[in-house]
Amino acid sequence: MRSIGFAGAGFACAVLARQLVTRGAYRATVFESRDHIAGNCHTSRDNGIMVHRYGPHIFNTSREEVWDYVRDLSPMMPFTNRVKAVTARGVFSLPINLLTINQFFGKRFSPEDARAFVATLGDTSIGEPQNFEEQALKFLGRDLYRNFFYGYTRKQWGVEPTELPASILRRLPVRFNYDDNYYNHTFQGIPRDGYTSIVEKLLDHPRIEVRLGEPFARDLQSEFDHVFYSGPLDGYFEHRHGRLQYRSLVFERFDESGDYQGNPVINYCEEQVPYTRITEHKHFAPWEDHAGTICFREYSKATEPGDTPYYPMRLQEDKEQTVAVPRACRTDTRTDLHRSAGDVSIPGHARRDR
Numbered sequence: 127m128r129s130i131g132f133a134g135a136g137f138a139c140a141v142l143a144r145q146l147v148t149r150g151a152y153r154a155t156v157f158e159s160r161d162h163i164a165g166n167c168h169t170s171r172d173n174g175i176m177v178h179r180y181g182p183h184i185f186n187t188s189r190e191e192v193w194d195y196v197r198d199l200s201p202m203m204p205f206t207n208r209v210k211a212v213t214a215r216g217v218f219s220l221p222i223n224l225l226t227i228n229q230f231f232g233k234r235f236s237p238e239d240a241r242a243f244v245a246t247l248g249d250t251s252i253g254e255p256q257n258f259e260e261q262a263l264k265f266l267g268r269d270l271y272r273n274f275f276y277g278y279t280r281k282q283w284g285v286e287p288t289e290l291p292a293s294i295l296r297r298l299p300v301r302f303n304y305d306d307n308y309y310n311h312t313f314q315g316i317p318r319d320g321y322t323s324i325v326e327k328l329l330d331h332p333r334i335e336v337r338l339g340e341p342f343a344r345d346l347q348s349e350f351d352h353v354f355y356s357g358p359l360d361g362y363f364e365h366r367h368g369r370l371q372y373r374s375l376v377f378e379r380f381d382e383s384g385d386y387q388g389n390p391v392i393n394y395c396e397e398q399v400p401y402t403r404i405t406e407h408k409h410f411a412p413w414e415d416h417a418g419t420i421c422f423r424e425y426s427k428a429t430e431p432g433d434t435p436y437y438p439m440r441l442q443e444d445k446e447q448t449v450a451v452p453r454a455c456r457t458d459t460r461t462d463l464h465r466s467a468g469d470v471s472i473p474g475h476a477r478r479d480r
């Protein structure tokens with residue numbers, strides 16, 4: 127029987143471990159630094175309310191086999207993420223859609239009118255956009271950019287939008303209809319009993335051993351025939367190839383009664399508001415009824431020692447450092463690195479495929 131080590135008890139390693147032990151002669155040992163399973167998707171009940179401890183998670187995919195797989199593990203409750211944005215000019219619907227455009231500019235545009243109008247807003251002096259700001263100005267113009275993107279991006283990434291790659295923003299991050307579904311994927315939902323119960327089921331197997339509170343270190347590698355690693359990429363190489371820059375998050379909890387904000391997620395786009403969004407967790411389970419409510423203000427910050435690295439920044443200098451990693455991987459054939467350093471999204475604005 128082959129012995130496989132896993133670094134991390136999040137979704138990635140839990141699925142891999144389960145698949146391997148049920149399909150072959152494998153034994154799995156799952157190391158997890160934290161004192162719980164399910165990684166960043168971890169959920170737990172607090173005063174009866176399902177709380178997403180590391181920020182809200184909405185399951186979304188266009189792959190039917192993935193959707194079927196997760197539905198075998200848990201009933202998936204219908205949920206469509208509809209985000210609102212507080213700007214200097216009022217509260218609007220995100221992603222920018224026909225309602226946002228009509229309300230922001232005080233118009234009654236049809237889809238075609240709006241498309242033609244937005245085309246007139248763009249900065250035509252910009253050829254191939256060289257950074258995030260140019261991408262936004264080229265396609266949306268100054269008004270929409272300043273109100274919806276500039277302050278939020280500065281808070282989220284801690285740098286000027288001119289320092290971020292243009293690729294972070296979709297080519298035209300606008301919809302010319304009234305679809306305010308945050309995601310483009312075919313399937314979307316929230317597990318009725320939270321994500322932790324799914325990961326619990328995945329890891330519940332006589333040939334899977336879970337070691338909570340035990341970080342995987344590279345010197346353990348020799349004990350296994352193969353290792354899957356789902357932690358930060360630079361951490362695996364003990365920062366020998368440099369440090370990648372990540373953003374970390376701080377969640378400031380507050381409790382209220384009734385309905386605090388009337389929506390699961392509200393983004394705050396103005397730079398002078400220090401947080402990026404407020405999430406109200408009972409609204410991620412609209413099929414439940416709770417008198418109290420638990421909310422989190424979410425702040426973004428540079429990752430310091432001891433912080434959880436959530437979002438890789440993918441600045442030019444990070445990209446130069448990651449060039450060294452594939453070379454290092456070639457000499458390290460016993461380990462699979464799950465996490466891609468280039469997997470960047472701006473929560474709230476850019477890629478909506480997460």
Ligand SMILES: Cc1cc2nc3c(=O)[nH]c(=O)nc-3n(C[C@H](O)[C@H](O)[C@H](O)COP(=O)(O)OP(=O)(O)OC[C@H]3O[C@@H](n4cnc5c(N)ncnc54)[C@H](O)[C@@H]3O)c2cc1C
Pocket residue numbers: 133134135136137138139157158159160164165166167180181182183184185186340341342343356357358375436464480
């Ligand atoms: C705020 C936020 C919101 C998100 N929202 C969504 C969403 O709505 N929908 C969506 O699809 N995705 C979302 N994501 C992404 C989602 O969290 C990840 O895709 C998913 O958690 C990845 O699972 P994973 O197992 O790869 O990694 P993780 O969930 O990060 O789990 C990795 C685990 O490995 C552990 N670990 C790391 N290094 C070691 C080590 N050396 N030894 C032992 N353990 C180690 C960590 O403690 C962690 O528990 C969001 C992410 C964030 C940060």
